[in-house]
Amino acid sequence: MEINIASPNNVGWVQSKLDKIHIDYLWKIIEEGKKKNLSFKGELAGHVSNSFEITDTDDWFFKNVLHQLITAFYNSSGNAHPSNKSDFRNNYIIRLEKFWANYQYKHEFNPPHNHSGIYAFVIWMKIPYTSEDQKKLKFLDGVKDTAKRAGEFEFLYTNLLGDIASTIPYPMNPELEGTIVLFPAQFMHCVYPFYNCDEPRISLSGNLMVSHTV
Numbered sequence: 001m002e003i004n005i006a007s008p009n010n011v012g013w014v015q016s017k018l019d020k021i022h023i024d025y026l027w028k029i030i031e032e033g034k035k036k037n038l039s040f041k042g043e044l045a046g047h048v049s050n051s052f053e054i055t056d057t058d059d060w061f062f063k064n065v066l067h068q069l070i071t072a073f074y075n076s077s078g079n080a081h082p083s084n085k086s087d088f089r090n091n092y093i094i095r096l097e098k099f100w101a102n103y104q105y106k107h108e109f110n111p112p113h114n115h116s117g118i119y120a121f122v123i124w125m126k127i128p129y130t131s132e133d134q135k136k137l138k139f140l141d142g143v144k145d146t147a148k149r150a151g152e153f154e155f156l157y158t159n160l161l162g163d164i165a166s167t168i169p170y171p172m173n174p175e176l177e178g179t180i181v182l183f184p185a186q187f188m189h190c191v192y193p194f195y196n197c198d199e200p201r202i203s204l205s206g207n208l209m210v211s212h213t214v
Contacts, residue, residue, distance in 0.1 A: 003069065005076045013155075013183035014072045018123070022065055023178050026125065026204060029054045029061075030101050040100040046110040046191070050103040054204070062096045066208065069182040070094060070119060081118055082184030092212050094118065099206040101125075106198065110191035112156055119208040121182040122153070124172070128199035131171035137195055151194030151201075155187060172201075 003016045018026075033054035040051040056062055074081060097117065104110075114120075134150035152169045159165035170176070172194075183189075185207060194201065 001065070001068070003072045005072065011082060011184055011187065012073075012076070013181055013187070014069050014076070015179065015181045016065075016069060018065065018178045018180055022061070023125075025060060026123065029057065030125070030202075030204075033101055040098075043098070043100075044110075045113040046102065046104075046108075048102050048104045048108050048110065049200075051100055054099050054101050056096055056099055059096070065180065066096060066121070066182070066206075069121070069180070070208070073119070073182060082186070092210050094208050095211055097207050097209040100204070102203045102205065103200040104191070104203070105200050106195055107193050109193040112188050112190040114188050115185040115205075115207050117185045117207040117209040119182055120185040120187070121180055121206055121208075123180045123204040124153075124176050124178070124202075125204060126200070126202035127172045127174050127177055128201060129194050129197045130173040132173070133196075134172075134194055149192045151192055153189065153191050155183070155189050158188070 001016055001019050001022075003014055005014055006012045033052050036053070038053040040053050041048070044051055102110075129151055131150070131152055134152075135145065135148040137150060140148050140150065149169060151172050153172065154170065155168040156164055157166045157168070170181075
């Protein structure tokens with residue numbers, strides 16, 4: 001599994017393309033989560049039809065994927081975690097506390113938000129459209145291309161005054177399926193609605209927390 005580091009002139013993130021064994025495992029626990037049908041909508045900012053809990057059985061995904069990504073972020077950040085709110089002076093562990101699936105349909109969206117914990121991540125499992133096609137929507141005629149965000153995921157950076165100073169979009173297309181992005185939990189981000197597609201956009205998200213050992 002190849003891991004890539006993104007380091008803009010601010011806090012960055014890590015990104016990786018998951019292997020087939022990881023993808024197969026995720027689809028398996030998605031199906032298990034569907035059967036349990038434990039809604040997660042009340043925990044989220046998103047305006048999404050269906051969000052439900054999934055379970056990382058025996059911490060398999062944490063051990064085989066998330067731990068490597070956390071280590072990559074830590075090493076690329078001068079041996080530092082991204083939060084100043086957690087106490088790392090004593091023995092600690094990082095654990096996956098919340099894990100959920102999002103089935104987002106056309107016109108639905110996730111407004112700008114961040115997550116609890118120290119790290120968060122998103123995994124794109126199914127993307128039934130392309131950002132290029134979304135940019136051709138009739139109602140976007142006359143809008144400059146750099147402002148067309150239909151269907152995209154976007155990171156939001158603030159300046160010292162707290163204003164949105166820049167944005168880093170992730171254009172969506174099926175080639176991004178199986179990609180995981182892990183980032184500091186306080187990192188603001190959003191997901192724009194898509195149109196003219198009746199299939200759901202399926203993504204997974206999770207929050208990683210700090211716990212102290214005895």
